[in-house]
Amino acid sequence: MEDAHSGGYRPFDVETVKAHVAGLPAVAERLGEGSAGLSAREVGDGNLNLVFIVEGPAGAVVVKQALPYVRLVGDSWPLPLSRAFFEWNALTRQAAIRPERLPQLFHFDATNALVVMEYLTPHVILRKELIAGKRFESLAGHMGTFLAETLFRTSDLSLETARKKADVALFSNNVALCAITENLVFTDAYFDAPLNRWTRPGLDKAALALRADRAVKIAAQEMLQVFTTKTEALLHGDLHTGSVMVTGDDTRVIDPEFAFYGPMGFDIGAFLANLLLAYFSQEGHEGADGERDEYGEWLLATVEAVWAIFADRFRELWRTERTGILFARSVFEDEGDGLGAEIALARFLDGLFADTAGFAGAKMIRRLVGLAHVEDMESIADETRRAACEARALAMGRELLVNRGRLSDVSAITSLARAISRQKDLP
Ligand code: ADP
Ligand code: MG
Numbered sequence: 564m565e566d567a568h569s570g571g572y573r574p575f576d577v578e579t580v581k582a583h584v585a586g587l588p589a590v591a592e593r594l595g596e597g598s599a600g601l602s603a604r605e606v607g608d609g610n611l612n613l614v615f616i617v618e619g620p621a622g623a624v625v626v627k628q629a630l631p632y633v634r635l636v637g638d639s640w641p642l643p644l645s646r647a648f649f650e651w652n653a654l655t656r657q658a659a660i661r662p663e664r665l666p667q668l669f670h671f672d673a674t675n676a677l678v679v680m681e682y683l684t685p686h687v688i689l690r691k692e693l694i695a696g697k698r699f700e701s702l703a704g705h706m707g708t709f710l711a712e713t714l715f716r717t718s719d720l721s722l723e724t725a726r727k728k729a730d731v732a733l734f735s736n737n738v739a740l741c742a743i744t745e746n747l748v749f750t751d752a753y754f755d756a757p758l759n760r761w762t763r764p765g766l767d768k769a770a771l772a773l774r775a776d777r778a779v780k781i782a783a784q785e786m787l788q789v790f791t792t793k794t795e796a797l798l799h800g801d802l803h804t805g806s807v808m809v810t811g812d813d814t815r816v817i818d819p820e821f822a823f824y825g826p827m828g829f830d831i832g833a834f835l836a837n838l839l840l841a842y843f844s845q846e847g848h849e850g851a852d853g854e855r856d857e858y859g860e861w862l863l864a865t866v867e868a869v870w871a872i873f874a875d876r877f878r879e880l881w882r883t884e885r886t887g888i889l890f891a892r893s894v895f896e897d898e899g900d901g902l903g904a905e906i907a908l909a910r911f912l913d914g915l916f917a918d919t920a921g922f923a924g925a926k927m928i929r930r931l932v933g934l935a936h937v938e939d940m941e942s943i944a945d946e947t948r949r950a951a952c953e954a955r956a957l958a959m960g961r962e963l964l965v966n967r968g969r970l971s972d973v974s975a976i977t978s979l980a981r982a983i984s985r986q987k988d989l990p
Contacts, residue, residue: 570674571674571675572631572644572674572675572676573675574613574628574630575613575615575626575628575675575677576605577603577604577605577615578603580603580615580617580626580628581601581602581603581617583675584601584617584624584626584679585597585601587669587670587679589669589670590624590669590670590679593619593621593622593624593669594617594618594619594620594621594622594623594624595619595620595621595622596619596620596621600619600620601617601618601619602617602618603615603616603617603618604616607627607634608688610633610634610635610935611629611630611633611634611635611642611646611820612627612628612629612630612634612820613626613627613628613629613630613634614626614627614628615627615628616682618682622682623682623684624669624679624680624681624682625666625679625680625681625682625683626677626678626679627647627650627677627678627679627680628647628675628676628677629642629644629646629647629676629677629820630642630644631643631644635935642739642740643739644676645676645736645737645739646676646737646739646740646820647671647673647676647677647678647820648671648673648676649734649736649737649740649819649820649821649822649823650678650818650819650820650822651668651671651678652733652734652822653734653797653799653800653819653820653822654668654678654680654819655668656713656717656730656797657709657713657799657816657819660712660713660716660717661708661709661712661713664705664709664814664815664816665815665816665817666680666681666682666683666815666817667680667681668680668681669681683808683815683817685810686808686809686810686813686815687808687809687810688804688805688807688808689702689804689805689807689808689809689814690803690804690805690837690841690937690938690939691938692809693804693838693841693862693939694841694844694848694938694939694942696845696848696855696858698858698861699809699811699812699814700812701812701813701814702809702814702865702869703865703868703869703872704868704872705814706807706814706834706869706872706873707868707869707870707871707872707873707875707876708872708873708876709814709816710830710831710834710869710873711872711873711874711875711876711877711880712876712880713796713797713799713830714795714796714797714798714827714830714831714877715796715877715880715881715884716880716884717730717796717797717824718795718796718827718887718889719795719887719888719889720880720881720884720885720887720889720890721880721884721885721886721887722887723886723887724887724888727824727887730797730824731794731824734797734822734823734824735823735824737821737822737823740800740820740821740823741791741800741821741823743821744790744800744801744821745787745790745791747929747933747934747935748787748790748925748926748929748933749783749784749786749787749790749925749929750783750784750787751929751933751934752773752783752928752929752932752933753773753774753779753780753783754774755774756933758933758934759932759933759934760932760933760934760936761931761932761953762940762946762949762950762953765946765947765949765950765951765953765954766931766932766950766953766954766957769953769954769957769958769989770931770932770957773928773932773957773961776961778965779928779961779964779965782921782924782964782965782967783925783928783964785921786918786921786922786924786925786964789826789828789918789921789922790825790826790829790922791825793825793826793918794824794825795824795825795826795827796824796825796826796827797822797823797824798821798822798823798824798825798826798827798829798830799816799819799821799822799830799833800819800820800821800822800823800825800829800830801818801819801820801821801833802816802830802833802834803833803834803836803837803926803937804834804837804838804841805818805837805937805938806818806819807834826918826922827915827918827919828915828916828917828918828919828920828921828922829918829922831869831870831873831915831919831922831923832918832919832920832921832922832923832924832925832926833922833923833926834869835866835869835870835919835923835976836922836923836924836926836927836930836960837926837937837939838862838865838866838869839862839866839923839927839956839959839976839980840927840930840937840939840940840956841862841939842859842862842863842866842980842984843952843953843955843956843959843980843983843984844937844939844940844943844952844956845858845859845862846948846951846952846984847940847942847943847945847948847949847951847952848942848943859984863977863980863981864977866973866976866977866980867973867974867977870916870919870973871973874912877912878908878912881904881908881911882904882908885904890904890907890908890911892904895907916970916972916973917967917968917970918967920963920964920966920967920970920976921963921964921967923960923963923976924959924960924961924962924963924964924965924967925960925964926960927956927957927959927960927963928957928960928961928964931953931956931957931960932957940952940953940956951987951989954989955983955984955986955989958983958986958989959979959980959983962979962983963976963979
């Protein structure tokens with residue numbers, strides 16, 4: 564399983580996948596009797612893997628299979644099959660914490676690098692809904708709570724230290740996927756990396772300016788240092804709005820193949836960055852001037868609510884579930900120093916907020932000038948309009964990175980977003 568050529572692996576197609584899942588008792592039961600009545604289609608729209616929907620008389624499942632290379636680029640870019648193992652291990656840990664935010668999990672096959680899970684329907688990828696201008700009133704609550712619980716309960720604030728250290732060791736083998744992040748998120752945008760691309764010529768000036776911008780380069784490398792050295796909690800590792808599926812009142816998180824033990828702010832920052840990218844793209848989706856103004860305000864309110872709900876739930880967990888080695892109750896509450904625990908909590912959240920802002924900035928920038936872009940911007944057909952939206956998003960990313968330690972709270976982020984979105988004269 565560790566490399567592409569180890570014994571037994573074969574990529575499935577819509578025919579072979581049916582026979583394979585029909586032979587798995589837990590899955591066959593879900594689908595209904597026999598493989599004859601099954602139908603399968605491949606729906607993977609992601610960058611990396613095969614995703615099949617297999618349907619039977621009684622129900623449907625999703626079969627996600629890793630390929631030994633990056634799907635977006637082709638077999639010239641090998642990528643280990645072991646990412647399916649890390650995805651499965653992350654999914655099972657998250658499911659033990661908040662099962663209702665994930666697809667139900669049915670089966671893992673290390674040899675074939677595949678995961679079988681619930682087919683989420685009528686769920687739609689959140690990013691597509693944000694492009695369409697739809698609102699989700701439970702989204703911030705679901706995501707804020709999911710983030711607080713998964714991050715707190717996999718950290719040294721909660722998890723038993725032997726288990727945490729074993730888990731840190733296990734996920735530290737997800738080297739190839741971490742390397743993608745290390746290069747694409749923190750490094751490539753700041754030099755003439757071969758895979759960089761951006762909207763030309765509209766964004767030329769802003770994109771090239773990054774490479775000469777010493778403050779932003781140092782800030783991005785400082786965030787990379789945090790990313791590689793802070794084994795704070797088990798991260799999803801790729802928590803953008805394409806990794807969240809929604810209905811009117813449900814929210815599910817998919818695709819944690821980038822999972823590893825890293826800084827909590829990376830997951831929170833990833834999600835906020837993608838809400839902000841959605842925000843800065845809205846003008847590009849307007850039929851008439853100002854048509855999406857109110858929707859943009861909803862997106863900013865969601866940014867604020869995700870952080871606020873995250874922080875509230877995190878505070879609650881700090882007060883009631885602090886069973887790990889960090890900030891032990893024996894040092895604070897048991898010594899009659901409840902106030903000390905509260906001060907430490909406030910300081911912890913301040914540091915986490917700065918990390919979150921910095922990671923959000925790095926995540927925004929890389930989606931504008933790096934290899935992998937976001938549909939929020941890519942779907943703006945008029946390139947002049949798109950470049951204008953992107954220039955503002957790029958300016959926002961830069962501010963978040965460079966000033967991450969000077970933002971007082973989340974309303975400073977949303978105020979900044981509003982101020983930048985009013986600037987019409989960016990390069
Ligand atoms: P990748 O890692 O290749 O990006 P994803 O896990 O993001 O793959 O899946 C790709 C796409 O497949 C998703 O965008 C979504 O449309 C669909 N998909 C994945 N998992 C499910 C699921 N459990 N239910 C329904 N659709 C899914
Ligand atoms: Mg993926």
